[in-house]
Amino acid sequence: MAEETVQPYQGATLGVLTIALALATFMNVLDTTITNVAVPTISGDLGVSPDQGTWVITAFVVATAIAVPLTGWLAQRFGEVRLFVACTGLFTLFSTLCGLAGSFPLLLLLRVLQGAVAGPMIPLSQSLLMNNYPPDKRGLALAIWGMTTVVAPVLGPIFGGWLTDNYSWPWIFYINIPIGIFSIMITWALLKNRETPRRRLPIDAIGLGLLIVGVGALQVMLDKGNQDDWFGSTFILALGITALVALVLFVIWEWYDPHPVVDLTLFRSRNFNVAAVAITLGFGVYFGGIVIFPLWLQTQLDYTATWAGIASAPVGLLAIVLSPIVGRNLHRVDLRVFVTISFLVFAFCSFWLGSLTTQVDLWQLIDPRIYLGIGIATFFIPLTAMSLAGLPQSRVASASGLLNFLRTVGASFGTSLSVTLWDRRATLHDHRLTEHLTSADPGLHHALDQLQAHGFTPQAGLGMLERLVAQQAFMLSTNDFFWLSGWIFVILMGLVWFARPPFAPARGAPPAAAE
Numbered sequence: 001m002a003e004e005t006v007q008p009y010q011g012a013t014l015g016v017l018t019i020a021l022a023l024a025t026f027m028n029v030l031d032t033t034i035t036n037v038a039v040p041t042i043s044g045d046l047g048v049s050p051d052q053g054t055w056v057i058t059a060f061v062v063a064t065a066i067a068v069p070l071t072g073w074l075a076q077r078f079g080e081v082r083l084f085v086a087c088t089g090l091f092t093l094f095s096t097l098c099g100l101a102g103s104f105p106l107l108l109l110l111r112v113l114q115g116a117v118a119g120p121m122i123p124l125s126q127s128l129l130m131n132n133y134p135p136d137k138r139g140l141a142l143a144i145w146g147m148t149t150v151v152a153p154v155l156g157p158i159f160g161g162w163l164t165d166n167y168s169w170p171w172i173f174y175i176n177i178p179i180g181i182f183s184i185m186i187t188w189a190l191l192k193n194r195e196t197p198r199r200r201l202p203i204d205a206i207g208l209g210l211l212i213v214g215v216g217a218l219q220v221m222l223d224k225g226n227q228d229d230w231f232g233s234t235f236i237l238a239l240g241i242t243a244l245v246a247l248v249l250f251v252i253w254e255w256y257d258p259h260p261v262v263d264l265t266l267f268r269s270r271n272f273n274v275a276a277v278a279i280t281l282g283f284g285v286y287f288g289g290i291v292i293f294p295l296w297l298q299t300q301l302d303y304t305a306t307w308a309g310i311a312s313a314p315v316g317l318l319a320i321v322l323s324p325i326v327g328r329n330l331h332r333v334d335l336r337v338f339v340t341i342s343f344l345v346f347a348f349c350s351f352w353l354g355s356l357t358t359q360v361d362l363w364q365l366i367d368p369r370i371y372l373g374i375g376i377a378t379f380f381i382p383l384t385a386m387s388l389a390g391l392p393q394s395r396v397a398s399a400s401g402l403l404n405f406l407r408t409v410g411a412s413f414g415t416s417l418s419v420t421l422w423d424r425r426a427t428l429h430d431h432r433l434t435e436h437l438t439s440a441d442p443g444l445h446h447a448l449d450q451l452q453a454h455g456f457t458p459q460a461g462l463g464m465l466e467r468l469v470a471q472q473a474f475m476l477s478t479n480d481f482f483w484l485s486g487w488i489f490v491i492l493m494g495l496v497w498f499a500r501p502p503f504a505p506a507r508g509a510p511p512a513a514a515e
Contacts, residue, residue, distance in 0.1 A: 008134040013190065017132060018144055020186035021125040024088050026148040027179045028121045031095070031114070032061065033156030034172045038164045045169065046104040059108050060115040061412065062219040066212050067119025069262045069405040072398025073204075074120055075127075079195040080397055084124040085188050090117040092180025099170030122149070123400035126384075128191065131393055136331075139385065143327025146380040151316040153290065158309035165306075197394070204261045207254050211261060214246030218409070222416040226423065263398040272399065274499040275387035276406050278339065282379060282492055284410035285485045286346060288418030289353070290315075292481055295419070297365070300474045301358065311365045318373025326377050330385050336496050338382035343493040345375035350486035354479045358471055386499055418481060426470075426477035433469045 009017060035042075035056055043053030074083055094114035101107035126145050133141040163171040221239035231237045254260040266272050294308035303311065326338060352368040387403050388396055 008137075009132050009190070010134070014133065016186055017190050018129065018141070020183045020190075021129050022144055022148045023179050024084075024183040024187075025122055025125045025145060026152045027176050027183075028091065028118050029149050029152035030156045030159070031118065031176070032064070033153045034160035035060070038160050038169045038172055041164050041169045042107070046101075046107065048104045052104070055108055056111055058220060058223040059111040060118070061223065061408075062216050063112045063115030064119045065219050065405065065408050065412070066215045067116045068123065068408060069211065069215075069401050070208075071120040071123045071401030071404075072263055072395070073201065073261045075124065075196065075397040076199050076394075077201050079198045080124055080127055080131075081187070081191045081195045083120055084128060085184055087117040087119075087121050087124070088180055088184050088187070091121065092176055092184070095173040095176035095180070099173035120401065123397055123404050126400045127393075127397045128187075130396065131196075132191070132194065137328075139327040139330035139381070140324060141327070142330070142384055143323040143325075143377075143381050146327075146377075146384070147316075147320055147323045149380065151320065153287075155309075155313065155316070158306065158313060161304075161306050161309060202259050204254075204257055204259055207250060207257055207261045210246050210250035210253060214243050214250050217246065218243035219412055222412040225416050226420045230420070262402060263395070264402075266395070266399050266402060269390070271389060271499045272387045274496060275383045276403060278492060278496055279380075279383050279387075279403060280406045280410035281488070282343065282346070282383075282410075283407050284414030284417075285488050286376075286379075286414070287411040288414035289350070289482065289485055291415050292418050292422055292478065293353070293369075295422075296474060296478045300471050301360075307362075311362060312369060314366050314369045315372045315376065317370055319376040320373075322374060322377035323381060326381050330382065334501065335382040335386045336499055338378040339386075339496045340493050342375045342378035342382075343489045343496070345371060345378070347486045347489035347493075349375065350482045350489060354482035354486060356475075356479070358475050421484075422474075422477050422481055425480045426474045429476040430470060430473035433473055 008014075039053040039056060042056060043049060046053075071083075078086075091114060094110050094117065098107060098110045098114060101110055126142070129141040129145055130138045159175075160172050163169075163175070217239045221236055221243060225236050228236050231240065251264065254262055254264050267276070290312070294303075294312050297303040297308040297311060330338075349368045349372045352371075356364070384400075384403065388399055391399055
């Protein structure tokens with residue numbers, strides 16, 4: 001149906017549609033993190049090593065990253081409603097089959113297929129929400145969509161750990177079944193007569209091939225780089241060269257191809273560029289903290305996966321409360337002000353986390369995580385609105401897909417680089433601290449005497465001191481990471497002011513700041 005004849009939904013119908021689309025997004029994003037804590041169990045049950053087991057995560061992430069930027073092209077060819085319903089249905093089917101998989105190779109294949117159909121779901125859910133909301137409420141639609149993408153990664157490890165511990169690992173996939181069925185039924189019933197215009201576009205086979213090779217090589221390199229000592233490994237070096245060559249050729253080809261699989265002409269927009277850079281860098285640094293924080297708690301402070309998740313989860317509390325408020329006021333407040341507040345809060349909380357010690361208790365961990373929610377609520381929604389402002393409905397899916405792809409790449413870089421930095425700074429601090437533990441150091445003898453007075457043998461006492469040194473080294477490394485993150489957020493505060501109002505929406509784009 002042509003977009004001019006479609007009237008936005010109102011009332012209860014709009015509420016049900018919102019729940020259906022938001023749950024599909026939640027299910028999708030949840031699957032990117034829910035498997036993390038189950039990898040050891042999956043590896044043991046299917047007879048592979050934990051290192052091999054991490055391919056369950058890598059396979060999904062790589063396939064998703066390749067599929068996300070194809071959303072715009074696929075939506076134009078098949079229609080947004082049909083594509084979303086088909087992807088959600090296949091995602092639910094592959095989730096079921098993942099739970100039933102009896103061998104590791106089969107599980108990997110199913111995770112690739114699951115990731116491939118997961119890619120278009122997130123940008124399409126965003127586009128369908130906004131296209132069926134009244135113009136004055138599209139900011140609210142964006143806020144609801146943003147909440148699901150923020151809360152799901154935090155809850156994933158908690159759900160995954162609880163299901164794995166209390167039931168079995170297949171249940172991390174089975175929980176998608178009722179959510180997927182509900183989303184499919186409601187979305188199709190309400191939107192089947194509101195299909196977006198379709199065009200028979202030729203297949204850009206060369207662009208598609210370069211995208212698959214380039215993004216696939218990049219994602220595997222980022223996922224396995226730290227484990228394989230980065231470019232000290234021939235495998236990682238080959239992946240890096242392949243990714244660089246393929247992606248450079250991809251950009252050149254897509255820029256001049258009349259029917260590209262990814263619309264790179266979106267980068268002609270100044271505001272899209274600013275939003276894209278801010279989301280890629282900002283989310284990459286933020287996501288690095290999401291990875292490092294529970295990793296530090298579990299490996300150095302002896303938190304269980306569940307308690308590490310509980311310490312991390314409060315990040316979503318204020319985000320849930322404030323996101324609708326931010327969404328309703330996108331047209332009243334300059335978007336650059338919102339994003340500046342976001343980076344200011346991110347920087348403040350990063351410096352706060354960078355001042356912690358090993359004596360920190362649970363509530364001292366939770367406090368800064370709560371305030372991070374303010375930054376999250378004023379980050380995704382305004383930047384997404386900034387990137388889509390001025391675009392016609394026909395380009396919203398393409399822009400959303402490309403922006404979500406950049407967010408995924410940012411998260412991948414953030415994860416890999418943060419873990420590498422964390423490990424290497426810990427090694428550096430360990431060496432510096434160990435230099436002081438010599439036979440000539442009276443402090444060492446005093447500490448050993450105290451340990452022996454408490455029943456430790458000399459050898460056990462040295463082992464205890466080595467453990468304490470390692471713990472302090474990782475504490476200092478964690479401080480270094482969060483201080484660096486804080487300064488990056490300070491720099492990004494200036495970047496966002498390169499965007500220029502008016503941020504007026506075109507039809508099908510969300511309302512933004514300037515009147």
